[in-house]
Amino acid sequence: MALGIGPLNPPKRILMGPGPVMVEPRVYEALRQPIVSHVDPYFFQIFEDIRALLGPVFGTQNPFRMVISGTGTSGMETALVNFVEPGMKLAVFANGYFCDRISNIGERQGAVVVRLEKPWGETFSEEEAREFVLREKPHVVAFVQAETSTGVYTPGKAISAAAREVDALVIGDCVTSLGGMPVNVDENGIDVAYSCSQKGLSCPPGLAPITCSPRAMERLRERRRPVPSFYFDLKLIDDYYEGQHRYHHTAPISMFYALREALRIIDEEGLENRFRRHRLNHLAFVAGIEAMGLQMHVREPEQRLWTLNTPRVPEGISDAALRRRLLDEYAIEVLGGFGPLAGKVLRVGLMGASSTRENVLLLLEALERALRAEGFPVKASGREAAESFYAAAAA
Numbered sequence: 001m002a003l004g005i006g007p008l009n010p011p012k013r014i015l016m017g018p019g020p021v022m023v024e025p026r027v028y029e030a031l032r033q034p035i036v037s038h039v040d041p042y043f044f045q046i047f048e049d050i051r052a053l054l055g056p057v058f059g060t061q062n063p064f065r066m067v068i069s070g071t072g073t074s075g076m077e078t079a080l081v082n083f084v085e086p087g088m089k090l091a092v093f094a095n096g097y098f099c100d101r102i103s104n105i106g107e108r109q110g111a112v113v114v115r116l117e118k119p120w121g122e123t124f125s126e127e128e129a130r131e132f133v134l135r136e137k138p139h140v141v142a143f144v145q146a147e148t149s150t151g152v153y154t155p156g157k158a159i160s161a162a163a164r165e166v167d168a169l170v171i172g173d174c175v176t177s178l179g180g181m182p183v184n185v186d187e188n189g190i191d192v193a194y195s196c197s198q199k200g201l202s203c204p205p206g207l208a209p210i211t212c213s214p215r216a217m218e219r220l221r222e223r224r225r226p227v228p229s230f231y232f233d234l235k236l237i238d239d240y241y242e243g244q245h246r247y248h249h250t251a252p253i254s255m256f257y258a259l260r261e262a263l264r265i266i267d268e269e270g271l272e273n274r275f276r277r278h279r280l281n282h283l284a285f286v287a288g289i290e291a292m293g294l295q296m297h298v299r300e301p302e303q304r305l306w307t308l309n310t311p312r313v314p315e316g317i318s319d320a321a322l323r324r325r326l327l328d329e330y331a332i333e334v335l336g337g338f339g340p341l342a343g344k345v346l347r348v349g350l351m352g353a354s355s356t357r358e359n360v361l362l363l364l365e366a367l368e369r370a371l372r373a374e375g376f377p378v379k380a381s382g383r384e385a386a387e388s389f390y391a392a393a394a395a
């Protein structure tokens with residue numbers, strides 16, 4: 001049969017959007033290894049390695065560390081179907097698109113969802129978090145640590161401290177922080193933290209690491225109604241990976257190879273070095289953006305994600321036109337904003353293998369050309385500003 005695009009030959013892109021991001025050659029190499037079955041002892045060894053390697057990346061001593069077969073949303077759904085029961089009060093810290101998705105899934109579970117709203121691009125003060133949680137006295141609290149729709153970082157410590165006061169469980173979405181920024185599950189008091197494979201971990205999409213505190217596992221044991229999802233039932237999943245290895249589903253073996261390799265790369269780089277790299281490239285990018293006369297959407301520097309940057313698109317300039325030029329002329333993918341930020345920001349991922357000095361400099365150069373071509377009076381060279389930043393940081 002003649003197929004439209006002929007033999008598989010995907011275009012070479014520089015992936016600098018909100019994810020997926022660039023994948024290391026070693027991870028591709030792992031993906032092409034022959035599979036074993038999902039009940040082979042070798043597969044369970046792969047799983048054990050992943051479990052061990054996930055501990056430091058999540059920043060946790062929790063013995064319960066799992067991988068859900070599915071993308072980041074499957075991690076979110078797993079957290080909600082296991083820990084939120086019909087009639088429970090779920091308090092959501094709502095400052096972006098993914099908080100809305102959490103609310104939506106919570107409502108589908110029959111939870112009474114209450115929300116503390118903030119404009120997209122802001123986060124919550126300690127007092128706001130405490131006042132909301134103490135007023136609502138929810139069973140479960142949920143927040144997004146790294147909001148990919150806005151570029152805002154909310155570590156979660158103040159939220160968790162307030163939640164402890166009313167004995168609420170804390171769910172934290174760490175999809176865009178894991179592997180690129182400190183997640184610090186234990187230090188921040190997050191009971192259930194989930195992520196994905198295709199962002200800071202630099203794997204293809206398809207897996208969702210998750211960890212649960214002993215307190216969360218206790219709640220799970222106390223649950224009276226069965227978990228309404230078979231596929232995301234953590235007890236059944238645990239029965240498969242642990243103990244008797246009772247069949248639950250056919251795990252995507254190749255993706256587990258890939259995730260193990262990606263986590264080994266992180267281990268070899270060292271977490272502190274990795275965080276330093278992400279922070280440095282983020283700061284260099286910001287220096288370049290500001291030199292060109294643009295602004296970052298997130299005002300407070302310490303509230304900006306290192307992994308996902310949201311420079312504002314200047315008034316009168318089309319973000320779609322900029323992105324088209326980046327793609328056509330430089331093969332660089334960045335994405336635009338959506339919801340209240342549609343047309344107002346670019347979403348630039350500097351995470352995992354995409355977070356390099358070369359990428360930052362290339363993107364700034366490409367963006368400068370695109371801005372000039374669209375008629376924006378660029379103030380100064382963003383690339384040169386970033387180069388000076390790197391030189392000063394190295395001195």
Ligand SMILES: Cc1ncc(COP(=O)(O)O)c(C=O)c1O
Nearest residue numbers: 071072073098146148173175196
């Ligand atoms: C913060 C956050 N949560 C959840 C998700 C959902 O992940 P996925 O698209 O892998 O299902 C994303 C995806 O970008 C995200 O950024």
